[in-house]
Amino acid sequence: MLAGASSPVVNGAPGPVSVNGNGQRSGGQRSWVNLFRGGKVREDAGSLPFFVPAVVNGRRVAFCPPEELEEEKDKWDAALIGYVFGPRPLFTAMQRFVKEKSGHVGGGEVFGLESGIFVFDFQGSDLSRQILDEGPWTLGIRPLILRPWSPEISLTKKEESELPLWVRLYGLNLHYWGERSLGQIASVLGRPICVDRRTSQRERLSFARLCVSIKASDGLPTTILLTQLYGSLVEQSVHYDWTPPLCSVCKVFGHIDNACPVAAINNTEGSGESQPEAMQVEDGWK
Structure with a gap:
């Protein structure tokens, strides 16, 4: 045994140790309580009260006070929740977005979560509604999905069943550039949102x-059919600024067929292997 090391207790519990007013044990050693008193964690963290947990169906449940939940909710009523579809962007890119959209009214804040979600605090419901109304937004060529925060919303990313995408129609003949004709063309692909300025101004x-x-x-068709001036049909190519991963099995954007969990389960069931029962959880994104 090394000199100066404490001897282990072999038989029975150690006797009581007295601690003086300076936190010193008898024999001149400092107590463990005193060693951690005034440490970094204690300085930075706020104190928390203890409540005896309720038990429901054999599980402990935290009954958070409704009045406090309502008070905290009011602090975030103007917040937006968003994420960029695809790889997570740099935090500085999100900061630039907030500065561009709210700098004229004093600015806002953005918080990045580990899940890839960003919380945008614009500190005013009017500005938040304006930003939503002016959408859809993109970061580069990828959609920036924005939604109002609510207590029911989940702070995790999800796969989307519908996305706003920019589409290019190369070589579109000149007589198709009218507003109603472009609306008809866009409606073949989905729900029309807008055209860019250079298209609108020709x-x-x-x-x-x-x-x-x-x-x-x-799906994401690469060609569509248009009617000609006298009723015949012509094929028009369709190009996407960014093509998101698409699963034809579960009909969502976010992964491809080969990585589809639904297809994997179906294949496993077909092979006779047993699978644990899955639980479907509503994540609050609508």
């Missing part, structure tokens, strides 16, 4: 660029 005739909300169940 400043660039090499392609028309439309934003369309497209359902995963409708």
Whole structure:
């Protein structure tokens, strides 16, 4: 045994140890309580009260006070929850977005969560509604999904059944550039949202660029049919600024067929292997 090391207790419990007013044990050693008193954690953290947990159906339940939940909810009523579909962007890119949209009214804050979700605090419900109304937003070529925060919403990313996507129609003939004709073309793909400025002003005739909300169940067609002036049909190519991963099995954007968990379960069931029962959880994104 090393010199100076404490001897182990072999038989019975150690006797009581007295501690003086300076936190010193008898024999000149400091107590463990005193060693941690005033440490970093204690300095930075706030104190928490203890409540005896209730037990419901054999499980402990935290009954959070409704009045406090309501008070905290009011602090975030103007917040938006969002994420960029696909790989997580740099936090600085989200900070630039907030500065551009709220700098004229004093700015806002953005918080990044581990799940890839961003919380945007614009500190005013009018500005939040304006930002939502001016959408859809993209970061680069990928959709920025924004929704109002609510207590029911889940702070985790989800796979979407519908996404706003920018579409390019290369070589679109000149007589199709009217507002109603472009609306008809966009409606073949999904729900029309808008055209870009250069398309609206006819400043660039090499392609028309439309934003369309497209359902995963409708797929991402690469060609569509248009009627000609006298009733015949012509095929028009369709290009996407960004093509999200699409699963034709469960009809969502976010993964491809080969990585589909539903297809994997179906294949396993077909092979006779047993699978644990899955629980479907509503995540609050609508």
